Amino acid sequence: MPEGPTVRRFSSLVSPFVGQQVVKVGGSTKQIALQDVMGRWIHDCQVQGKKLYIAFGCCKTREAASADAQEQGDEEEEEEKSLCDPAPSDSSSPSTSHLSTASKEDDSSCTWLRFHFGLYGSIRANEIARAKQGNKRGDWKDPTPRLILHFTSGGFLVFYNCRIHWCSSPDVEPSCDILSPEFDKKKALSVLSAPKPVCITLMDQRHFSGVGNIIKNEILYLAGVHPLSLGSLVPADTLSALIDHAISFTAQWYRNKMQGEPMHYHIYMKESCEKGHKVVKESIGPPCGLKRLTWYCPTCQELAQPKEPT
Numbered sequence: 256m257p258e259g260p261t262v263r264r265f266s267s268l269v270s271p272f273v274g275q276q277v278v279k280v281g282g283s284t285k286q287i288a289l290q291d292v293m294g295r296w297i298h299d300c301q302v303q304g305k306k307l308y309i310a311f312g313c314c315k316t317r318e319a320a321s322a323d324a325q326e327q328g329d330e331e332e333e334e335e336k337s338l339c340d341p342a343p344s345d346s347s348s349p350s351t352s353h354l355s356t357a358s359k360e361d362d363s364s365c366t367w368l369r370f371h372f373g374l375y376g377s378i379r380a381n382e383i384a385r386a387k388q389g390n391k392r393g394d395w396k397d398p399t400p401r402l403i404l405h406f407t408s409g410g411f412l413v414f415y416n417c418r419i420h421w422c423s424s425p426d427v428e429p430s431c432d433i434l435s436p437e438f439d440k441k442k443a444l445s446v447l448s449a450p451k452p453v454c455i456t457l458m459d460q461r462h463f464s465g466v467g468n469i470i471k472n473e474i475l476y477l478a479g480v481h482p483l484s485l486g487s488l489v490p491a492d493t494l495s496a497l498i499d500h501a502i503s504f505t506a507q508w509y510r511n512k513m514q515g516e517p518m519h520y521h522i523y524m525k526e527s528c529e530k531g532h533k534v535v536k537e538s539i540g541p542p543c544g545l546k547r548l549t550w551y552c553p554t555c556q557e558l559a560q561p562k563e564p565t
């Protein structure tokens with residue numbers, strides 16, 4: 256499943272299309288009506304953890320955006336015009352007709368599409384994903400796009416294996432997003448101190464948005480914390496180090512992704528740890544929730560024990 260750094264990279268593929276109009280739509284999705292996207296302009300793109308949000312408006316820019324554009328001066332504005340279809344003006348946008356029946360918004364606002372990527376979800380810009388191997392029957396079939404958006408510039412975005420829904424606003428809370436500079440470490444520390452296995456708390460997207468199974472495994476190993484240790488039994492400075500690893504590991508992974516470099520894993524899917532100990536692989540999850548494969552070294556990551564009564 257794409258984790259925070261991957262979804263941030265997806266966002267960087269969408270960003271160049273902000274300010275452009277959708278001129279053709281395709282894809283197999285039944286979760287939205289394709290004609291509801293047709294003719295709209297992309298206004299914004301935001302990320303919260305593993306979710307991506309794209310704002311669609313029925314005119315070229317929102318009021319605030321047009322004010323910004325004026326401030327940026329004529330030169331940039333000319334550049335922007337050259338990227339966009341010069342034909343429709345704000346008042347005669349072809350999107351206005353279907354928007355008046357399809358949504359609750361007025362011309363100055365926009366609605367958002369929320370993308371949630373499954374195990375193999377992805378976005379590509381200006382290219383189609385090709386089959387890497389034949390299927391069981393021997394057929395060579397390219398992945399089917401859920402959604403394809405073509406823009407005035409001639410560029411296009413292709414979305415694979417994702418759930419797509421309209422929403423009125425993005426559910427973005429930077430203080431809970433591990434990749435945000437506003438991530439609240441103090442709040443995270445208090446959540447992690449709960450009497451629950453730390454590996455379960457770390458996967459809670461309400462508090463550690465963007466952390467996925469790979470990040471969880473790696474940072475627990477780097478901090479020397481057993482995945483089943485109860486947060487309440489782990490010393491506060493160790494939990495603090497665990498959060499520091501979460502921040503630095505995800506930031507490094509994102510930098511690697513942007514440079515097209517692979518990430519080196521210390522424990523994830525390894526047979527032995529870096530000191531040569533045998534790694535344990537176990538399915539761990541909340542009692543009624545999803546169990547995730549967890550790799551850990553029982554020697555380097557000791558289970559936190561309650562203090563002996565004195």
Ligand SMILES: [Zn+2]
Nearest residue numbers: 528532552555
């Ligand atoms: Zn070890």
